[in-house]
Amino acid sequence: MTASMTSPDTARIAAITLTFLLAGTVKGVTGMGLPTVAMGVLGTLMLPAEAAALLILPSLVTNVWQLLAGPRLGALVRRFWLMMTGIVIGTVAAASFIAGSGGVWATTGLGAALTLYAASGLLSWHFTVPPRHERRLSPVIGVVTGLVTGATGVFVVPAVPYLQALDLKKEDLVQALGLSFTVSTVALAIGLARASAFTTTDLTSSLLAVVPALLGMWAGQRIRGHISPATFRRWFFFCMLALGLQLLLRHLI
Incomplete structure (x- = not known):
């Protein structure tokens, strides 16, 4: 096999490895x-469906880690089961969009x-949801989050702002986010598999991405004590804004 045939594969593997190392560090x-x-x-670098298939196992492993680290899993499941059900329904229903029918969209x-997401972080948007509205809002937020997840592979909108708006204790918020992301990951895997966009080959590639993701997560936890979380989050949102605008405008100009 010639160097010209292997160099694109090498570059692809290097890009995926560095991406998950960076993503794990941020987490x-x-x-x-x-x-x-x-x-x-x-x-x-690739179609969103390919990227979504790659992130399944790294996302699942790191989010289960986060989910099980907290003390109140049972209570949070009972509180947010309607939201989680909505996430599954919305994600599975919309996964065919990212898997092919949506194309460049x-x-x-x-x-x-x-x-x-980046704009909400940079502008420090903060909402408060009164407890009396939570039971009615949770399934709606779940379904909308699922539709966004199935269409784009991004789990955070509007689940993260909503959970933050409930003014949970810090430990409960972190564990609730872990629960939401874990359910979103599993639902996305099911949706992609139903649309034939997550196969055994994708599973192998996704498994290889787990190692750099875990290394990055370990490094990020070590870094956390030496930098200002506020400064890090600000730069994180700036980078997400730049990536988002680049992707948003790619097919519009």
Whole structure:
């Protein structure tokens, strides 16, 4: 096999490895962001469906880790089961869009989701949801989050702002995010598999991405004690904004 035949594969593997190392580092520092970073970076290199298939196992492993680290899993499942059900329904229903029927619009949708998420972080949008509205809002937020996940591979809109608006204790918020991201990951895997966009070959590639993701997460946890979380988050949102705009405008100009 010639060098010209192997160099594209080598470059692809290197790009995927560095992406998940970076994404894991962000998650280690902030407690979230692995799928968002992975989809944002890989979305510039490949179709969103390919990127989504790659992130399944790294996202699942790191989010289960985050989910099981907290003390109140049972209570959070009972509280948010309607939201989680909505996420599954919305994601599975919309996964055919990112898997092929959406074409270039899946990339545009990914860019829009990243741009909105980054803008909300940079502008420090904060909402408060009164407890009396939670039971009615949770399934709606779940379904909308699922539709966005199925269409773009991004799990954060509007689930993250909504969970933050409930004013949960820090430990409960981190674990609730882990629950939401874990359910979103499993639902996305089911949706992609139903659309024949997540096969055994994709499973192998996704498995290889777990190692750099875990290394990055470990490094991020070490870094967290030496930098300002606020500064890191600000730069993270700036980078997400740049990636989002690039993807959003790619097919519009």
